[in-house]
Amino acid sequence: MSQSAEPMLLDHNYDGIQEYDNPTPGWWWMLFHATVVFSIVYFLFFQFSPDSWTLKDAYNASVVVDLRKQFAEIGELKADEATIVKYSTDKKWLEVGRNTFATNCVSCHGRDGEGVVGPNMTDDAYKNVKTITDIATVITNGAANGAMPAWKNRLHPNEVVLTASYIASLRGKNLPSARPVEGDVIPPWPKGN
Ligand code: HEC
Missing domain, CATH: 1.10.760.10 (Cytochrome c-like domain)
Structure with missing residues (x-):
């Protein structure tokens, strides 16, 4: 994801260390959703498909x-x-x-x-x-x-x-x-x- 020109600075400050509120990158969400979808397919296949194997x-x-x-x-x-x-x-x-x-x-x-x-x-x-x-x-x-x-x-x-x-x-x-x-x-x- 591209960063906006003026990233938002969060309001906490620990010993002079501050952080921006950067969004989680798109590729990360894609991977995350892919693993969720995969786990559902995997579960259904191995629980219910006659083609699954033990x-x-x-x-x-x-x-x-x-x-x-x-x-x-x-x-x-x-x-x-x-x-x-x-x-x-x-x-x-x-x-x-x-x-x-x-x-x-x-x-x-x-x-x-x-x-x-x-x-x-x-x-x-x-x-x-x-x-x-x-x-x-x-x-x-x-x-x-x-x-x-x-x-x-x-x-x-x-x-x-x-x-x-x-x-x-x-x-x-x-x-x-x-x-x-x-x-x-x-x-x-x-x-x-
Ligand atoms: C597409 C379905 C199908 C498949 C797959 C199949 N069979 Fe059959 N089998 C039948 C049918 C229907 C009959 C009964 C034929 C008849 O009515 O005379 C039969 C009959 C038999 C018989 C004779 C039983 C009797 O009472 O006379 C044997 C033995 C047999 N099959 C073995 C096998 C083996 C071993 C396999 C796998 C390698 C197999 N069959 C795969 C449908 C199938």
Whole structure:
């Protein structure tokens, strides 16, 4: 801010020291208001936006990035019965499936697979799944003319298998769902060795 020609002198005087009544500069107010606006946006985003994240989410995401680097350790997984069953109880690798699901599938399937647009996957009834390998097939190719999208071009083959294992692991939780029971009750998954 430019100073006026005759700045106003304040009327106090301490040991001969006096001060002018200069206004706070414009850039200072701009910064101040910007921080206030930022804090409101920040608060609303992290409290209410579904796109916000917590420290725990950020941590889990970086764990998964790290696990992906370790895919070399398990090689390319086959989407067969033994593999999907095996990883459905593997805590470490299930984390990749859980995170893939959290990133891509919750909007239609619910945070815990309880069903929103897509069916409840925590009960014993399935629409497109008769055996455990069908889960990977549905994820790969989609279903119902794209209402369930195909993921083969968007996910690493290991992510398909590990997400199938994760979905298999949701069975039996029988979470309350907005969806009716859909499809047929199918036999339990085969047991792992
Ligand atoms: C755009 C919404 C949408 C997204 C995103 C989506 N799905 Fe689906 N999914 C559906 C719908 C709808 C169905 C039911 C299809 C039908 O009616 O046959 C379904 C069905 C399924 C089934 C078969 C369930 C059954 O009972 O037969 C599996 C498994 C599945 N989805 C897994 C996934 C996975 C894993 C992801 C994320 C990688 C995902 N879905 C993302 C909408 C979606």
